[in-house]
Amino acid sequence: PNVADEIFELDRCFECGCCIASCATKVMRDDFVGAAGMNRIVRFMIDPHDERTDEDYYELVGNDDGVFGCMSLIACHDTGPKELPLQSKIAYLRRKMVSVGLKK
Template sequence: MDTKTVHLKIKRQRRPDEASYWEEFEIPYRPNMNVIIALQDIQKNPVTRQGQKTTPVVWDCNCLEEVCGACSMIINGQVRQACSTLIDKLHQPIVLAPMTKFPVIRDLLVDRSRMFESLKKIKGWIPIDGTYDLGPGPRMAESERRKAYEFSRCMTCGCCLEVCPQVNPLSEFMGPAALGQVRLFNAHPTGQMNKAERWEAIMGPDGIANCSNDQNCVKACPKNIPLTEAIAELNRDLTFYGILGLLRR
């Protein structure tokens, strides 16, 4: 009989305004387990390692195949998606904690609405005339499409904000994800017609100037989005745009 178990240590918090605390759990091991399965076990039978009854741990998840971006959390000190993190590859006890750059709602569940607000701010869309039939869109070289596709896979998961030292309580920095989206829309044949608006949107106190080029974002991104490349490109663009602006004055 297999008596192997999985030992977890989870940072918990009942409400946003309450202090956090730790609880430990031990659950039966099965092959091919991921962190979600472990949390589901606790949900079904919330008893601590010490045998105390407790409330189920609350966390965020949805697709369970790393495409929705919901289940980001800090696992053994590293921010990542819980669904694609396999238990077999982790040291025990497995330590789970909520991301630190977003307000905690409860336990591992955080509020990432600031990221969606940033997408509003940078005008992250193609301003089409309407949804009626206006014929095909612009042609695009497959090589350009492939590059753009890398950026269009951003799932707003928040990992890049979590690891960015410039995203902190003293700064308003919108973080790398939104900048990657500026790169995406400004390269699109229609989107580039409004690129100046998006440039303006990232020139403020919450904008690109905050980036200190630590390059953590690109390492933490679960989709390997070349975020630092985007930031470098945008910096170049903005330099020219700034010079042109001075000339126009």
């Protein structure tokens, strides 16, 4: 039930784009994934039904257009209308991707 609650919390994002519109990184980098994309990735990472590995996700967001491009200004967290835990989920994703990157 705890995992289901966490997944449900992230699924509350209806991808309105407020987080992306307020993101300074997105202004500088057209290919930046943004908080909505990273939120969606974390949602699938924590889902036990998803069979992809951390290495698979690293291929998607383990670069400067993904989680390592985030400048952690957290405007996404402040402007999102659903008050999602973007700050903690981006930090979670960054830690996971660093651990994968160190293995490579």
